[in-house]
Amino acid sequence: DLVLVSGTTGFLGTAVTLAYLKKGYRVRGTARSSEKAQKWEKKHADQFEQGKLEWAIVKDIAAEGAFDEAIKGVTILAHTASPFHYDVKDNEKDMLIPARDGTRHALRAAQKESSVKRVVVTSSFAAVLDFNRMSPDVTFSHEDWNPATWDEAKKSDNPTYVYCASKKLAEEEAWKIAKEPETKFRLSTICPPLITGPPQQVIESLDSLNTSSGAVWGVVDAEKIPDTSFPVGTDVRDIADLHVLASTTDEGADKRFLTIAFHFDNTQIAAIARKSFPELKDRVVEAPVSEGSPHFSTDASLAEKTFGFKWISFEQSVKDTLAEILKVEKEL
Numbered sequence: 001d002l003v004l005v006s007g008t009t010g011f012l013g014t015a016v017t018l019a020y021l022k023k024g025y026r027v028r029g030t031a032r033s034s035e036k037a038q039k040w041e042k043k044h045a046d047q048f049e050q051g052k053l054e055w056a057i058v059k060d061i062a063a064e065g066a067f068d069e070a071i072k073g074v075t076i077l078a079h080t081a082s083p084f085h086y087d088v089k090d091n092e093k094d095m096l097i098p099a100r101d102g103t104r105h106a107l108r109a110a111q112k113e114s115s116v117k118r119v120v121v122t123s124s125f126a127a128v129l130d131f132n133r134m135s136p137d138v139t140f141s142h143e144d145w146n147p148a149t150w151d152e153a154k155k156s157d158n159p160t161y162v163y164c165a166s167k168k169l170a171e172e173e174a175w176k177i178a179k180e181p182e183t184k185f186r187l188s189t190i191c192p193p194l195i196t197g198p199p200q201q202v203i204e205s206l207d208s209l210n211t212s213s214g215a216v217w218g219v220v221d222a223e224k225i226p227d228t229s230f231p232v233g234t235d236v237r238d239i240a241d242l243h244v245l246a247s248t249t250d251e252g253a254d255k256r257f258l259t260i261a262f263h264f265d266n267t268q269i270a271a272i273a274r275k276s277f278p279e280l281k282d283r284v285v286e287a288p289v290s291e292g293s294p295h296f297s298t299d300a301s302l303a304e305k306t307f308g309f310k311w312i313s314f315e316q317s318v319k320d321t322l323a324e325i326l327k328v329e330k331e332l
């Protein structure tokens, strides 16, 4: 089997690529430039057998036909690439178009390439939640959809809302293509919450840390503990393994998985940091630990039941995140 992973150089893309390689699959990773690809390969060369990884340069997923070359001979497509940041100047150009059209281009390419049997798309809890129903008596599951529309998102001045809408519109596009009669592959989607856990991508500076690792690291050197913007999380290694499971098992096909392992509050991250890392004692303010205000409930039982999946714990995930970023900080 040859797996095409889009966005190999990203935080999640790195973990997904390594997860397929560890299971013995051949992987073709996409990167925006060969320089980025080379740096990634240098960092991870000792983690996989030589010859198992090759590259396709996809400069911009939003470009028509972006994946038409990269898809040749592929049996499994894992589409992880999509913008995840809040630095949005033009809602359509910076967020909505690369998310939706990137997904469309990847899945259209897969539809035309008869070797492709399975596709997994990284969606998000952002595609599930409904900002108007965030209350303690609501339980979100894989059956729920963010009601945001393109037109609302285009006009919104809230970057979080725009990002969430981009994920909903992209996932909707994926299911639309998967259901067309000419489609031969089977689709699965993964809807992760905030992804924590050790960032393994190439990190040039801590200012350029990916958004979710930045959210964990945000308790360090802060005058006060930042508000918890997404109070639900899962470790990146679990999310990577779930991409592999969803795209390589019979039970994983044709399903949408909400993959939430824990509910948390940033004050709990701060407490773990102070307790587990003596060098962080002076860099993380002491604050009363909150259970988090009751926000909403989530049901991730489909993933748990389908795969008998056991999650990495919140405490372990936070410890491993901080340990890795502290290591990177020393090396930089």
Ligand code: NDP
Residues within 6 Å of the ligand: 006, 007, 008, 009, 010, 011, 012, 013, 031, 032, 036, 058, 059, 060, 061, 062, 080, 081, 082, 083, 084, 098, 122, 123, 124, 125, 167, 191, 192, 193, 194, 195, 196, 210, 211, 212, 213
């Ligand atoms: P990163 O920013 O680390 O990764 C994003 C990836 O997408 C990078 O590889 C980036 O390339 C690539 N990319 C973005 N826009 C383009 C473009 N226009 N053309 C080509 N490549 C592009 O973030 P994450 O790893 O966190 O995000 C990966 C996926 O996971 C996304 O789909 C995101 O929505 C989803 N997700 C993430 C969550 C999280 O908490 N981290 C939670 C839920 C879902 P480059 O490396 O060159 O910048």
